[in-house]
Amino acid sequence: METAEIQRRWLTYFGDRGHSVVPSASLVSDDPTLMFTVAGMVPFIPYLTGVVPSPFDRATSVQKCIRTLDIEEVGKTTRHGTFFQMNGNFSFGDYFKEGAIGFAWELLTSSEADGGLGFRDSDLWVTVYEEDDEAYELWQKVAGVPTSRIQRMGREDNYWSTGQAGPAGPCSEIYFDRGSEFGPDGGPAVDDTRYLELWNLVFMQYAIDNVRSKVDFDVVGELPQKNIDTGMGMERVAFIKQGVANMYEIDQVRPVLDRAAELSGRKYGADPVDDVRMRVVADHVRSALMLMTDGVAPSNDQRGYVLRRLLRRSIRSMQLLGVKEASFPELFSASKDAMAPAYPEVASEFSRTLSLATSEEESFLGTLEAGTTILDVAVSKATDAGQATLDGDTAFVLHDTYGFPIDLTLEMAEEAGLGVDQERFASLMSEQRDRAKQDAKKKRSQVADTSVYREFRQHGETVFLGYDDLRNESSVLGLIRDGIAVSSVGPGDTAEVILAETTLYPESGGQVADQGTLEAPGVVATVLDVQRPVSGLISHTVHVDQGELAVGQSVEVLVDEPNRRRARQAHSATHLIHAALRDTLGPHATQAGSLNRSGYMRLDFSWTQGLAADQKLEIEAIANRAIHDDLEVSTKVLPIDEAKALGAMALFGEKYGDTVRMVDIGGPWSRELCAGTHVASSAQIGVINLVHESSISAGARRVEALVGMEALSEFSRERELVAGLQQTLKAPRADIPARIDELINQVRQMEKTIESLTQKGLGGAIERLAPTATTYGPVNGVVGRADEVASADDLRHVAQNVLQRLGSGAQLVALGADIAGRATIVVVANSDAVDQGVHAGNLVKESVAVVGGGGGGKPQLAQGGGPDAAGLDKALETLASSLRQL
Incomplete structure (x- = not known):
């Protein structure tokens, strides 16, 4: 059974049973404390925790996920993969344990002919939380599982929580018995290699507090709304249904493995060490393909660093397989063909992703060459000192700072007759992982902080009136100071203000937050920031200059009009520059991020090489001609499918609902989905001065421009500079370039004369x-x-x-x-x-x-x-x- 077919059966089964079918969210998580979507439930956290009212009673999804904490285990086990798909079904106060157990068992054990997955009852085992008698009995009553195949487990294995005070509950897991050749009898409590976990059902029914550790906390009561969160591992089910030994051999991964074997001239299955390398390539290439399809580009920080590491580990593994030349065009093409049936966007975005991948490969092959030089020096020093081993600190610096893989360090040191202090290297790597885990844990702990917004969000969404007005009357729904809801704040306080409606724009889509004030009789508060802490809610961070703000109070919301006007100019200018880039370079020059603030715009776009001087002039000229032509700027709210059918661009990093706002400048010439504020016609932008273009990572460039009066001021400064050059060089404006060339040539001649004399x-x-x-x-x-x-x-x-x-x-x-x-x-x-x-x-x-x-x-x-x-x-x-x- 192909993986895409398992996905189809899953969504069909739950869709037919009243679940809203929710498309996979991006691998780039909405949660600011997470770099990636690491589990199928991540997009549903606001609904499961009650911070945001759920738009549906029950839902299902097949969610793309990325996890890299166990990256060193990839290729060595049957089930460690950096990219994986989690099939989930969710209930928000609808069905509970009995319904979840019934759905899971029916889908797993129904015949393939009837749309099920065709597992035999006798091959399945179940675990429940040791105190969850209800689930223990329901597995017998609903699914007919004999008590001999139901095992009770402790909190370490069968209890879910966020690690913070809040919702929690017992888990129940379904395991598949792979057979006696994979391990001893006795069920999952004895051996989780033979008994492979397929499905985890979380019964979110309790509130916990005083959390001291994962297993040490106080259950303080039942939740008013009980929820279901389940997850079935797609890759695990696939390799069982396809009769292969591990997840690297399923239909979505094996083609890359086979291509790596062909390119290296080595046979998969002949050498255990080579097998691990081929599996690493297969896994990492697929993960990188999916990340880049979702808009991530290689870089030296955060998500881009994780992607770069995956790409470099793939290159390293191919090198160790004996492939010294570039191989990504072949490997990524194989992965695209395997993944496109389930994710069509992989094919439509492939030209861009392949360009990023090949650019990174070319760069890293050069890094490997430089790393070899650094390693040669280190080996020489060790040899001169009479050492038998290369110190682990040097190996770690090569790996961590220069991106030089440890496997190549080991291999090249061995060729020089040296060992490597692997114990010290492993210790440093362990320290690094511990720091990363602690940082991740620290960030995860912030998830619970959004609970303070739950009460305010239940009043409904904050109404944004700022497209049409710059001031409005509103009421204070809530006040938050130091993360705690309060009834009032006074002079000198900094606090968050939740309003029923607002004209102040919250930072999003690259446009910075509005500036302004909240005013009432005797009260003035300066707005420092405007954000959306949770979906649908706008929060205003203010400094209270005078008076007292209180919940229930009426206030006047005032937007700083000059600042908003210049921000509108910059945002509309970004759309013009984006369209001009695509006109000049072609459709693959797509936006990958932006920043729009008063008088300034910055646009990042996918491109592999620097822009020539004539290209920059052409882009600037196209954008300014659009300003000169006074193109109409219109907005329309419509269904997303209709907007895309009209050619509207959906930009990476942006999240869209079923209904979207489409911004046209000059009709279809510039047509994008955008929630930002814009000018009424292009002439209101004034002028665009493209001041800088640079590289931000392999395969990504950045252009920066000044807009409106700031652009004119820069032109004035440049005019003064030219006037100064005219005076210094004693030459008319038109002759300045030739005069400078003449001086440069004179200097070069003098340098040659000096060198000759030397x-x-x-x-x-x-x-x-x-x-x-x-x-x-x-x-x-x-x-x-x-x-x-x-x-x-x-x-x-x-x-x-x-x-x-x-x-x-x-x-x-x-x-x-x-x-x-x-x-x-x-x-x-x-x-x-x-x-x-x-x-x-x-x-x-x-x-x-x-x-x-x-x-x-x-x-x-x-x-x-x-x-x-x-x-x-x-x-x-x-x-x-x-x-x-x-």
Whole structure:
């Protein structure tokens, strides 16, 4: 049974039984405390916790999820995957334990011909919370499961909570018995490898408090509304139904694994180490494909860093399989073909995602080359010091800072005859993971903070009136100070104000929050920020300047009109620049983020290379022509499917409901889904001055522009700059570029003259030193001073040229110089000298110790120095003596 068919059966089954079928949310979580959607219930948290009233009594979804905490286990077990799909059914005060158990058992055990999943009753086991007698009895009554296959488990395994005070409840899990060849008898309590968890049913029925740990808390009562949250692991069901050994061999993953095997010329199943590498590639390529389809781009922080790590681990694994050249075009194409039947957007966005992937691969292949150089130096130092192992700190820095994979470090160190302190490396990695987990735990703990908004949200959604008006009368529904609801706030207080309606725009869609005031007789509060802490609710953070604000009070809401006007100009300018980018570069130059504030706009877009000067001029010109043409700006609220059919762009990172707001500028030329505020016609923008374009990550660029009066001010500053250049260069405006080129050429010619004179001086040193070669033990060489040089680079240049003059045989040159009051020594030797026991690095270390310094290097080239320039002759004599003793 194909994975897409399991998805279809799931949604059909629950849809036919009165559940609202909810599309998968983006992998980019709405929850500000989560980077990704990590579980199927995440999009439903506001409804399950009661913060936001649920729009449906029962729902079902197949949710895309990403988890990377156990990334090191990927490929080694049957079930660890970074991307997975969680099939869920949810009840919000509707059915409870009996209904959830009945649905789960019927879908699992009904025949495939009847639309079920066709599992045999006898292969399924159930666990319940040890004190949940109700669930224990219902499994027997509703599903007919014998008590011999129902096991009671403790809080550690069968109790769900957020880890904070709030809703919680017992769990019941369904396991599949894979057979005696996978482990001992005795059910999931004995072996969870043989008995594989398929489905988890959470019965959210209690309120808990005084949470001391996952298993230590106080149950303080029953919830007024009992909810159901269940999750069935799609990949686990798929690999059982498809008769394969693990999740990496199912139909959505195996094609990538097979392509990796073909490219490497190695056979899957022949070598356990290679098998793990192929499974890592298969998993990570799929995860990266899905993340990029949802708008994530590789970068060095947050979501982009996780994506970059997945991509780099894939490249690393292909390298260890012997594939040194780029392979992403082949691997990602295989993954696209496998995932598109379930997620059509994978195909429609593939050109953009492949461009991001190949750009990252090209960049990282260069990083691997640079990392190899860094590792070579570290290996050389370890060898010089007589160490048998490379220290774990170096391996960790290479891995964590430079992105150089530990597997390659191990392999290359072994080639140099060194081990790696893996225990220290593992310890540092463990510390890093612990920090990440603690940070994640800290962030998760903030989820419960939204409960303070529950009471206010139950009054309904905050009505936003700001599209048409800049002031309104409203009533204070609630006040929050330091995270706690209060009845009033006074002068000097900073607090959140919940209003019934507002004209103040809350930050969203790249547009910053409005500025303004809340006023009443004797009361003035300055608005510091406006946000949507939960869906449908607008919160105003204010500083109370005078008087007292109280719940139930009437206030006048006043928007700062000049600031709003300039923000509107910037937001509409962003739409124009986006359309101009697509006109100039093509449809793949899609927006990936924006910032619009008074007089300034910033737009990030998908593109792999810097814009040429003529492209930037063209983009700016197209946008300003649209302003000149005074295009009408119109908005319309309509169903999302209808808006998309009209060609409206839905932008990454934005969340849309069934009904959307569509903004047209000049008709279909610029047509986007957008909740922001805009000008009435393009001429009101004034002018756009494109001031900067840069890279923000592989495959993503950023343009920045000034808008309106700020753009005019910048033009004035540039005019003053040009006038100053005219005066300084004594040239008319049109001649300034040529005059600057002329000056640059003059400077370059002077630099060449200086370099030539320097080289002539160095040539004299070479001619003087080469004839002084004499025998030092087993080698012929020159040991002397070269005070003609001005830098260490010059000293190396002279030494290497003298060595070339000495010809064949065992030859060495050791030169010293007083450079800016510091004794500097360089030693170069040919391979024959090294064969005779010469090690340039050791010679330098010994000699520079005389001048109070340090240094070292490889057997054929080394450099060092010290502060005691007066001791240079003694240092060179020490070096010569060491040579004679070889």
